Amino acid sequence: MPKPVPPSDAFPDARRAAAPVKGRGTATRLAHRFEARTRERDQTGWEPMQWQPALRSDDQKTDDPFEAPPAVQPTTCQAETARTILSRNDSPDIPFTWAINPYRGCEHGCIYCYARPTHSYLNLSPGLDFETRLIAKVNAAQALQRELARPGYQPSPIQIGSATDAYQPVEREWRLTRQVLEVLDACRHPYTIVTKSSGVERDIDLLARAADRKQVYVMVSITSLDAGLSLRLEPRAAAPWRRLETVRRLAAAGVPVGVNVAPIIPFLNEPEIERIIEAAAQAGAASIHYTVVRLPWEVNPLFQGWLADHVPDKAERIMARIRELHGGRDYEADFARRMKGAGIWADLIRQRVRKAAARHGVDGRPPVLDVQPFRAPPGRNAAAGQARLFD
Template identity: 55%
Template sequence: MPSTRVSPPAAAPVARKGRGTVWRIQPRFDGLARQDADDGWGGLENDHLRSEEGGAAPATVIVEEQVRSILSRNDSPDVGFDLSINPYRGCEHGCIYCYARPTHSYLGLSPGLDFETHIVGKVNAAERLRQALTKPGYRPVALNIGSVTDAYQPAERRLQITRALIEVLAEFRHPFSIITKSAGILRDIDLLAPLAAQGLVAVYLSVTTLDPALARILEPRAASPRRRLQAMSALAQAGIPVGVSVSPVIPFLNEPDIEHIVEAAAQAGACTGFSIPLRLPWEVAPLFEQWLGSHFPERAGRVMARLRDMRGGKINDARFGHRMRGEGVWADLLRQRFAAACRRHGLRQQRIPLDDSRFQAVPSSCGAEQGPGEAPAGARQMTLF
């Protein structure tokens, strides 16, 4: 397998407003190696200047795709769900740290700029989900929407794939969770609230920082931290159980905010939470290092050294049992800080229990609502990570 320790192109643009990166890094399955070089005519320098002067922003392209299946089975013991649904490939939010960026390599596209500008919408996802749920012998298991790319990214406003999926799950009374960093989920409160009353849905909002300036460059097209907390509050007020993901934790960048984020989430109505240290698989590592050197050159060395301390001296550790937790003194300290903050503000660190006893193999409209109170019969409670 080719290495992903790639050097940024000469005179790489520092940033482009609204994009996490402007580096179209080569996908790891591409057999041709390419390296930008200045031929003496000033082409690279001029490109760099045009980028800084605010030339035309790279446009977002949305491709509608017919998929053969929509359910992906999870074989990792590190996460608390068995199946996942991802309505989109790529994500316009442009989070520089996104561990899903390398998946664009399988499409022959760059995990860099292409990941956030070339979005694939799985337009027949609801149809494929209905087919899967009606197969003989299907039994409900823990199912999550949006584990790889955000189900409420901007493309959802037009395509409404996620909403169609929720409608199918409601017909079958199938329990599920959603993780997002978009306030766009508020559009679907009319569907989610009745399901929550039956113990069939839980929502997790990802809040990485309370600093809007950091959020603008870290995750440029995601909702602002304030809007995410407002969404959390609106969901909780509608009776929808909501948790907070303080992930990823990046040493010396958003790591000092851990306790403040937990406090703000608790005040907004979160009842549980989890936290994961930054992961840098495959092409994410050079992309993140280039971003870090561009925006925080004075801290770049310390950040990367601390990340290696938490990954056994490596840039990334993909082993089950380690990739979501890290190891060593600093990883332990982060876990202790997060756990103490959760205890202080009354947040649990278990997945919100859902009721899988209501599943109906023959779809129907949702029945009578179940009032709030104890976890419904048949609910399963698992650790988050």
């Protein structure tokens, strides 16, 4: 397998490859870091030919990373039978041990998404493919039940949606997240959810039951209150006002809910920190969390391309401040700084979040979830007809 290249050297010319496409975070299929072949700009200095809609039909495809696909790029979702569904987390800066992602890729198309590089392992582009070529783990619920039934399994709150939004639009059809929650509900297993979708409201019946057992916590990510900015940053996620309404409805149902102000991007949504927290508190959020933007691997050129397209007058200033937060680099992967950054500006952001939350009476700590009610699902013997003890 080819050796990965650092993000600063990965396909720098792809940043200016294609004009924005309505409803998508990016218009380019940026080659991933494991590609055996890459393209370079011709030494004559001419720009690569840009895609012209009138010259290409919808059923014609291109593998050229400098060209854009048709303006209307449909979403496809392919079924996959997963060998396992629980992913173990060993990162010390992430507060959960197990995670479930019913899908690979995410139609929301958030340009800053740190999970985009995971599509590289599928030999797909972290660019447009991440938003349009999705994978559904159709046996997610069955795999989860099998893994929870393993001898010696120790329950710990499971994070749902750590690398893809479990309530992205395709969930309306596939209902994999609903099936996973039904397994967790039957087993009385604690879990947390992070989402940008109002689709989570569909499952309030299950969430409310888990809340009665002190076994659920939902985080709704709100990046901006500016609908125009949100539409460009996260084109297929719920509108800001709709996410606030979701917070209200969850809180009204007795479901512990917090707001994740994330990611904070200097000079873009960073001026909104206090307003977002105020709106979250008014909607009923019980806690506030935040992270700063991080640009691992292919996210870096994709994000910088977005800046050049949408806020060219602020692009250099934004990147300069991001580098200050990450020790002079576009991205610092060190566990101590990657989520919150480091230095003066990181300290200032932390103080602003804490003071705004305190001003509105919002605690920054998530609730402690109860693992005691957990009941392991039937194992192989029980599935074959043997009675379970202690039921």
